[in-house]
Amino acid sequence: MKIAIDAMGGDFAPLEIVKGVEQARDRYQEIEFQLYGTAEQVKPLVKDWTRINLIPTTEVIEMGEEPVKAMRRKKDSSMVRAANAVKAGEADALFSAGNTGALLSSAIFLVGRIKGVDRPALATALPSFEGPHDQFVFMDLGANAENKPVHLYQYGILGSFYASHVLNIENARVRLLNNGAEEDKGDEVHKVAHQLMKNSHAFNFVGNIEARELLAGTADVVVADGFSGNAALKATEGTALTMLKQIKSAIMASGLSGKIGGALLKPAFKTIQKKLDYNEAGGAVILGVNAPVVKTHGSAKANAVANTMGQIKIMIENNLVGDIQTFVADHADDLKAAKQALQNDENV
């Protein structure tokens, strides 16, 4: 299998990307890596060229650039060239740690939407601290600022496939992020989405979930609109970070006994921090496009990059995208019927 790599995207690119790719090359014998990047910068960093190819590019999409414009204008950028390689079938998946918006645009406009999927979404696996599984799928994390009910319904399908094919969770319990447990809660979009999901046989919908329960393990797939999904994800990250910082500073301020306590508890804290540090385990995936497209955190170091290659390998091996394509094609009539049943509702 071949992975097209945007070697120039991310805070520590190209150094940490190249280091991560070499780590991944040593771990995963079956992967060939195509590095898209500025030759003068990338070439000196590669220590061993086994299963690594450099495809020289001349442009770089920066973090602050307007996504769609950047993608359209910088045709010889590392990201666009890598995306076009996937489009042309020269690679099986696309990796970048760069501009998220530009990667979304490249995924949707170059790699291409899966026929029948209206709006691709950004998904990630977050830790579950209780319940039967260690992780759950959370989406949309903000690929879309606005969603219609039919998008949320489709996320139930995409998320369930990610749960089964990557997290090894069969018959995933899908919940809709809403401001209450009852089915009549929420704005019009979420009320209609709830009904669509409830009446669907395409996945195992088990009702609404409130953000308070996100980490508690009561769902394997949590579907959210991009705006509130983004808010809930960031509130979760921010709170976890603030608490760890507060605990550390409380330990530092609490005199000798507190410092001894802190030292004794270090292993326990490490366990929790590791579980919370889901960015280290892999990237966020753009689901609903014709190949695995994965975005690692901009500040990802080599180890996170290498772990993400392992995650991409699983997606390719387990035919995640192919199985979604087949399912959506086979159920095109159901999807249309769901839309039609609600055609009088302007929100659908």
Added chain:
Amino acid sequence: MKIAIDAMGGDFAPLEIVKGVEQARDRYQEIEFQLYGTAEQVKPLVKDWTRINLIPTTEVIEMGEEPVKAMRRKKDSSMVRAANAVKAGEADALFSAGNTGALLSSAIFLVGRIKGVDRPALATALPSFEGPHDQFVFMDLGANAENKPVHLYQYGILGSFYASHVLNIENARVRLLNNGAEEDKGDEVHKVAHQLMKNSHAFNFVGNIEARELLAGTADVVVADGFSGNAALKATEGTALTMLKQIKSAIMASGLSGKIGGALLKPAFKTIQKKLDYNEAGGAVILGVNAPVVKTHGSAKANAVANTMGQIKIMIENNLVGDIQTFVADHADDLKAAKQALQNDENV
């Protein structure tokens, strides 16, 4: 000053409500308490009737009831009678630990919207862990499932008054919860709201905030639409709770040294937990109605109830509602102009 109290609302009503009122009576000499509740249940609980009056009622609005219906039908319920007392000028503020939706309806339809405020909102003070102040105002927490830009703009005014009059923060830094820092981020509602807020002289708008920064002290008032505000608040609560639980169980599982560490760190953890336990400090306030209406957590015990009375006392003493009424009346033209400037935009 007089506070009308729904003695029957909440998980531990009427016992903990009455106990809390007696604590508050002993703390605050200037408050008279009107207890609305079922006489046979409330009467035996009151130990000292100094500055406490019982107004017997025959009905109770339960937690699960449909809010507007319950308010309309149960005219002799403790909540509706207490709200009507405020409406009639017999009391200065309304307190309840009961059904949030019914209290919102009672606040809006009985106590009444302030003229010029389109949508009252639910606000609370949350802890700031960094920055110049210990707390910030967060609203709307879910009074509204959908908001228009003009509502968010008005929340900037309401929240600033709460910051100055209750939290003692002058010239409060107002931010808009959005999915990015740049002004063109978000859906149409948030883009338009940003422009309205930016162009306003009614308060000190300093830009967007992402949910990751909520607790970090970069804002004194965070304005959110009710749906994503609710999601961000609950994600914050859930994450904090999960982390404290995880730390406790990690300590229990980590052998003798971990347990000793945990014991040594107890004071440090207590400090953090206390700061996070903002429900203990007071209730959520319905801003934009003609009197202070405060909702304490359903599971509030006597101490939280008494603290909430202290919070209500400050609102009355500092003339929070009167000053909002005056400001909104004085700026009616500005508000209309803001609406008109955007009248071509159907979202306003």
